[in-house]
Amino acid sequence: MSDFLVKPATTWNRVEGQDLKVKDWIVPSWEVSAATWDVVITGVPLSRSSISASAASEFPEAFRRSWSLFSTYYFDEHVDFRSLRVADLGDVKMHGTDIVRCHANIEAAMVDVLKAHPDSCYVSIGGDHSITAPVIRALAMETGKRIGILQFDTHLDLRDVQEHGPSNGTPIRQLLDGGIVRGEDVYNIGLHGFYNAPTLIEAARHYGVNMISLKECRRNGATRQIADVMAALGEKVDFVYVTVDMDVLDIAYAPGVPASTPGGMRTDELFDLLFEVGKYDFVRAVDFVCIDPHRDTQAQTTVKAVTYAFLTMMVSRYIHL
Template identity: 50%
Template sequence: MKAYPYPLLKPPSFVWDKSAVPAEPKVNEWIQTLDPTQAEAYDWTRYDVAILGVPLSRSSISASAASENPDALRRAWKYFTTYNLDCDEDLSDLRVVDLGDVRQNVTDIQQCHRNIREAMFHMRTHHPHMMPVSMGGDHSITAMLVKGWNDAHPQERIGILQMDTHFDLRDLTDNGPSNGTPIRNLIESGVVKGEDVHNIGLHGFFNARSLKTYADEVGVRYTTMQQARKRGLEPTVRKALEQLAAKVDTIYVTVDMDVLDISYGPGVPASTPGGMRSDELFEAVYLAGKHPKVKAMDLVCLDPFKDRGEATVKTAVHTMLTFLTGFKQREK
């Protein structure tokens, strides 16, 4: 298989016109896209962040077109400037490249998962200095991305900061490698220890008691939305990052967009009442982006076909850009 820029990736399905980039660019004018004919000649040391699309949703428990999300986010870049007024920070100095999408098999989910794992392995092998930001896809991709990281960095202890309404600890024997099992998949495969997972955003009537029992048995840390609001979201996130950083070498941040309240995330297949507001999610990922041990991030479980007025898609792009704002300020 021809490497682009290494195996199991293909170029984005469309590329924004960058023939005339203004002094104050929009995000679609700022994020670079590789020329497939010139991929081998690129100076990869120039880039700080790699965007990766993972268009898989066949492994979703809820009916979902989350496979369409990577392109939906790319198309929504046109709405955003690179300047974050809240932080007085311009992202245009960051060098960000869109590597395209992981190749998917039409019917074989396990092959899709192998491709995702191998793509992350190659990314870390070829470009270990870049921050990977992955656009899913359903939440099953997280287990494969983390396993790919582990393949490339077997000496590292990996922790997970999870923003989610669900534990995602369903039993693999009857749920398989679905979007309901990625965290259990990582724990039972020995890639991540239960005590190295911290979930923020659980609430209400959307998790079975048996999942809480399993979480307690394996030592998963979690903070419900009710607890986070009583303690304050910022101190909750800071404490989770501090606890993880004290034990692990790498913190992987995974944002399941179903962490949002249904009114803020109408494009989420498993949307629920009682979740995070969008501004709370932005605060959480900003703090994560600033932390030196946070080395990768993904956004998952967004179905643009169910969205209303691109509300959830725009929120996801804002989430990604806010994370990168924190990352840039960390670099300073």
């Protein structure tokens, strides 16, 4: 295990059987010596960098606890995807107050993950959206590849870093200003409503960020929309990083997201989009961010939605790769 990763508090006693739960499918990497994984999961429990008051740092544990609620059989496609090899690598070590140090730890942990698992797909469970910047910095530094970003979000996350710091409102701006990614390689799907100020629209146009409204996405449909974006990215980048800010969902579907709003996506729309995304083998990494389990309903509406979204992308990857 990396010096920057720790064993999570939530672990499961895995049970083998004909009917397999997700908790029995995902393997704790610290219990296995050397292994090759199709997918590796890293918890990134940081929320001090959130503009909105948030306990998103608690989400990696809530995510793991939800694994007992899902099976490895996907009814919609009548497929059992248990043979996809998935490992839990644990959580990134965090400092109690120093956000910059936390981001440095994320970057260092991700470099170690890439070195140990160079051929895997990387799943990061946030944490707030600020985690995306250090994860992608590590990917760019370690691989030397040109990275495209597919962002599902209500917001552009292009706030001025000098004014707002390394917060969850600035990860895309950090990457653009740092020359890590190009604006033309960023596609943001799900923008809607009254939640992006004119200065942010100006910034997006300045950097050449591709803005796709929720209305446009609905008009195109999930299959066509993702096919169009992936075709464009496929002409430019070496691989794609998908970042899923759960505030892209309507507040009715995401009560556990501090910045969720009226007018957003339905959960089934997000699931359909991620199923399409999972078809492409040059999608090498994904994160899920900005979920506060303390704000969620007693039925864990948002927590379950994220786990469902993650599994939808995994089963698609299993079917199509």
